Amino acid sequence: MTIWSDHSWQTGWKSFEQYPQRCWWFSALWLAVICGVSFFWLLGSTGLVDETEPLFAEAARQMVETGDWITPYFNGETRFDKPPLIYWLMAIAYQTVGFNEWAVRLPSAIAATALTIGSFFALRAYGFPTSAAATTARSSRSQRQCWLTAWSGSACVALNVQTIVWARTGVSDMLLSAGIGLALLSFFWGYAAGDRPSTEPPRSLWSLPHIGYLGFYVAMALAVLTKGPIGIVLPGLTVLAFAIYLGRLRRLLREAGLLPGTLIFTAITLPWYVLVTLANGSAFIDSFFGYHNIERFTSVVNRHSAPIYFYILVILVGFIPGSIYLPVAIARLKFWQPRYWRSQPRASHIGLLALAWFTTIFCFFTAATTKLPSYVLPLLPAAAILVALFWSQALTQPLGNQLPSQPGLLASGLVNLVLAVAIAIASLQVPNLLGYDPMAPDFPDTLAASGLPEQAAAVWLLVAVAIAGLLWQRQTRRWLLLPNLVGFLSFVWVAVGPASVLADRARQLPLRQLAAIVAEVKSPQEELWMIGFKKPTIVFYSQEFVRFFSHTPHGQRYLRENPNAPTDEQTLLLLAEPAVIAETGLQVDDYKTIDQQGAYQLIRVSAGKLRSPDSTNP
DSSP: OGGGOHHHHHHHHHHHHTOHHHHHHHHHHHHHHHHIIIIITTTTSSOOOTTTHHHHHHHHHHHHHHOOOSSOEETTEEOOSSOSHHHHHHHHHHHHHOSSHHHHHHHHHHHHHHHHHHHHHHHHHHOOSSHHHHHTTTSHHHHHHHHHHHHHHHHHHHSSHHHHHHHTSSSSHHHHHHHHHHHHHHHHHHHHHTOOOTTSOOOOTTSOOOHHHHHHHHHHHHHHHHHTTHHHHHHHHHHHHHHHHHTOHHHHHHHTTHHHHHHHHHHHHHHHHHHHHHHHTHHHIIIIIIIIIIIHHHSOOTTOOOOTTHHHHHHHHHTTTGGGGHHHHHHHTOTTOHHHHHTSOGGGOHHHHHHHHHHHHHHHHHHSSSOOGGGGGGGHHHHHHHHHHHHHHHHHSOTTSOOTTHHHHHHHHHHHHHHHHHHHHHHHHHHHHSOOOTTSTTHHHHHHHHTHHHHHHHHHHHHHHHHHHHHTSGGGGGGTHHHHHHHHHHHIIIIIHHHHHHHHHHHTHHHHHHHHHHHHHOOTTOEEEEESOOOTHHHHHHTSOEEEESSHHHHHHHHHHOTTSOOTTOEEEEEEOHHHHHHTTOOGGGEEEEEEETTEEEEEEEHHHHOOTTOOOO
16 A cells, blocks of 8 residues: 555655645545535524524524613523523624525534634644653654644544534523634643743733733633633633643733733623513523523533533534544544643643643543533633644554554544444434434435435445555554545435535424414514414514413413403414314304414414313313
8 A cells, every 4th residue: 555655645745745725725625515415514404493492593683683682582581591691693694684594594504613723723823742742843854743733633523423503592601612722722822932931030920921821811702702601710720720730820810911911801702691680680690590500500401411421422423523533533642641741842742732732621521510512612622633643643653653643543543433323324314213202203205215325335345445444554543533534425416415404494494494484474563372382483573472381271371361362353373283273162163273384284264263162170
């Protein structure tokens, strides 16, 4: 296999290296492809997904409609789940590209792109897989390692399940991840620039710090405006752990300009918190700080509990293919040797920061009682950095030298092979594994008939074949990451994107069609009711207030007991499943069917017909 020989690789790189602009042009193309396919391709081709996405979308739309950019509202009620930055960005997008799915998801896609590009530049500057490479940073081999680290690291940031899902979803999680990630990368920029002799006079607490540290405070403030105190807690704990490990806490506190940084941070974050508290008082404080921050950490909220090993499984699945090589990438750092690392140049410490970043967030959310897969999204860039450092060393290590991690590389490669085959088999079984969904009963058959499971299986079988071929010889194992990244990108292109369109047509399109009809037929005096389920997409797409009831008796009791309820002569629009409408006791002649789409039926009925005086159910 001469094509993979060390001589061919070195010769090919040298010819490429003679023209530095080629590296930058290739990098621009590389970032455009991975970000374009992962984050923007088919971004607005599917409707909003219940339950959470339309809550954000409608709250942002209400800001545009009412002009109140301080207090978020959804369906007539305040929504203090999250701070306003995600709403502000969506509202700006609405005013730019209109009220559509593109505008809702654009902030998340841009945030993911910024995080990917930021990771690329950080690794291009400091992606030395070894301290020796950082010491000889101007050497050809060190520069080669940085290019390879930047390319592989940016790919690992973008090409994983978790990032792709949340970058295409109009909620605040991706924006938070970008805020935390860019804050820590900016911190390292300032930290690496501060590798000065210890004889230099200490800085004043009021000295303006390096621009990297300023970026740290700004990005952290934006994270706090995205999701609250967690935006400062996670990067703060990460930096604290990193500084303590290296024995540089006191020096970093002075160097990072803590006092001016605090002023910058406060100037960005405090105004909204003051204004929203003045406007809403204890209602905001109790809901935002009490419920959505303290309670979520100390108790189970909305039945989102999980075992202590939950996030190990989330990272294993959510960070595929990088998660397979994460253990050997962490072990490669030899973090149990703090004395060694404290004697090395700062530019070589990005792997240590990534490890502190990864470990801090993992331990923090493992300790939390409420657990959700999206909570560990901010640690994935750190995992990508660790994996990229490992692969850049593997790709540039002379073949005559045994890689210290060669046994781990072989073991990880074998796991990779088994997993690729398993994913191929699972892809074929997806239609059978979906189970019955009353809201989209025909979707499994539609998916099976589309041929997408077979296409997905073919992609992963080709990946498995390529991995097997590379594992056959020791000198070719260094290329194992390549078929994984190409295969994952192909998987998104040929299977995941088209499958999401099919799922949208089966599950969400009927609701959008009925919402459009509601907007046409609803009179100003009529109320719109939903019984049996709560689908916030109806509120966004119809732009109407919706009264939700979990069960029919609750709606009937509302008609009997609420003085503001519709009178017997007034009509209302009712959206529900046919089975729920049957449970109301209405006869066919009692209402008029306006339309039926998918599993949903829209009817017009008088309040008097719906009222049930004999019902005593609570």
